[in-house]
Amino acid sequence: MSLNANQLHFLRTLFPDGDCLTAPEEMLVFETDASRLNGAPLAVVRPQIESQIVELLRWAHAECIPLYPRARATNVVGLCVPERPGIVISTLKMNRIIDVSADDFVAVVEPGVVTGDLQKHVEAMGLFYPPDPASFGISTIGGNVATCAGGMRAVKYGVTREWVLGCRVVLPGGRVIECGGRNHKNVVGLDLTRLMVGSEGTLGVMSSIMLKLMPKPEATASLMAGFATLEEAMLAVGRVFRAGVLPTALEFMGPEVLDCLALLVPVPWPHGTGAGCVRAVLLFRIDGSGAAMPADLERLRRALNDTTQGAPMWLEQGVGSAEEEPLWEIRRLINPATYYVAPNKISDDVTVPRGSLLPALTGIRDIAARHEVPILTFGHVGDGNIHVNIMHNAADAEERSRAVEAKLAVMELILSLGGTLSGEHGVGLTKAPYVHRQLGEDERAVMHDIKAVFDPNGIMNPGKAF
């Protein structure tokens, strides 16, 4: 399939000056994303203002041409991959921070703004936008909202959904709807904003997004704790919450993750498999007032240091961002480090109710042994979110099939514990074949009906999500 002369003329007129790409060499990177799956873009367009999106969606709706919105394409589930031939919409030229109000505690931004840039901008004004997916320095608000990105601070502050007050959305056919607004409370009508957040580009194209802000916490501190076993680390998680501590963030890294991080960078904990070596790590962050910080840290340390259940064998503390950053950078390097184990991965980010973490993690360990594939587990245990990376060499058909079997076994395990297929990465292409295992037929039928109201011709990011 290719675009005809009229269609090309339309696109080149609407997107002049290098903002409409049709040469295979220029379009190449737009065929893929961090999932490393491939599709086939017919053209790539770069809107700079909303009216261009309106015209594009009016036209694409009439022509029944699939559209694939995309920003930095850092998602790992194939969300941006144009699986069916269609037009990629790059939002990288819509990257303006339109308004930040210290009175309303609201930021209005275009979808291509990098989350970390917005955070720096508002923090300079004493304000705070808490969602911090591991990719915050490289991913965008548009992508974060489309996937309802989570992040490390979600334990205390919740995921992206909690921070989106509204958005302007262009629908197929060219209608523009305004969801929500600048009010922190608003119960009038159905909550279309919540419907848009996490819709994975399947309903429309967001042209601007209104975000909730809060006052920036005065102080932060982090504590990294190394344990002899996975079980001891999980028992410590329970102790901390029971002691009345609500960490801002609480991350977990399993033994296989510690091994592959050690291949990539020098790690601070005693590394190895012998006695005295750390085999599981918890990383806490707390925030609040500067005066309270030493007392809060002490309370956290007391909760951890329980000798009957296995106290941490190694601790490192950082107070203030300069001291904390090296600890968190290690956490962010996990994704790249995984490729030191094997060239391919099946990546899942399942969730379980917080109380089921230990059976989930030990169950996954058993599955890895049974299927003879390395499975890395890490993630946001503070909210029951486990990243599961099944490492393998896809060129080896037998190994690949063992990895796929292991993935299915992990899914069975997680669903049997009352968990979900994805806590934050989204469904995209990679999880779409399994969605029916979590969602019932009736629920999915309702979702399809809702999509048909927004996108009757099914042109928005087809084949994804549900």
Next chain:
Amino acid sequence: MSEHESNPPAQECILCGRCLSVCPVLLGTGREELSPKAKQHMLKTLARNPERLRLADCRVLADKCLSCGRCRTVCPQGLSVPRRLAELRAAHPGWQQWLWKQWIERGAALWPALAVFGKVAPKDVGPQTFARFMDSLRAMAPAQDITPWLAVHTYDSEVGRGRSILLFAGCTARRIQKAWHAKAEAILGNLGYTVLSERAMTCCGLTLDHAGIPDAAHEARMRNVNAWRAAGRPRITTFCASCFHGLGEYAHCADVNWEEGEAEAFANALVPLSSLWGETTFSVTDAAPARVRYHQPCHWGGSDPDKAWLAATLGARISAPSGVQCCGMGGVLQLGDQPLSRAVATRCWDALAPDEGTLVITGCSGCTMQLRSSSPAMGRSGVPVAHWLDCVRP
């Protein structure tokens, strides 16, 4: 050896997108097809499915890189796009590479000729490009608008007592900005060093390498290493971030015939000029500008000794924009796609946000040239741009 270590790490782009946040070309244009990630994906596709792409069109995209090396510093796989592109260019030589070689090797004599090339360049878009090209050339004239205002109060002459040092001035200072060379020599002498002749040395080779002329780069490296050996393997210093980066790469170059331990000795011998002050004290004279903005050269790669020294010396008088700010000078882009180079420079100037009392200072020959040629109009003339040596009264 563990099971994991026995597998070589996967040295392939994983499309994670970290490079997009530091690439000046991407940040200046919003064009993802010009990002390091896109170039890696293109090179991989060329290697595996060459029938999908036209090599000539790929080369046009490949040349739109500033060779700043920022992508390598954030790449979890340790991949260097400038290096990959240099290999591509080396395999398919073209006119730009030849031009650069001429520029670096023949120096000043060729610049008027370059202006002629500007007219006939394939991607030339007419008189405007030519005019900008002439701006670049004019910028190479010695600075006349900077009155030195940072006076050395007392030298720490113990720093270099009894030591010899090679001053690696670099192509720009050797041929155009001779005052930098003379000042640096005077400073080193006052610090107690015996300054050795660098006459046997040549271009550091960085530009030649990025332009895809590995033979010439190798020749330059060997000449410099042999000159260092002949001088008795002394300390080497430079006042240009790009030269420092270029020389620093030598220790990792397999094509240099290093003896055992010699590469490490060379790396250790290399020190930035601004780190040699010791306990030297300074005073700021009345000629000082109201506001000093610092431009950080990409080639310091994250640890910038000039910035540290200037901040300690000038305190609140100096400030720098945050985030990634590249002047747009680097690599073959300057010759191949001047409008793109200009777009990157414009973003850099927006972040510098100069006013009428502002002086911009930096510590790289290339950045100084590019910033001077792209300096926006301010009052009766452009914003003054100086190498920090221009400001020092030794």
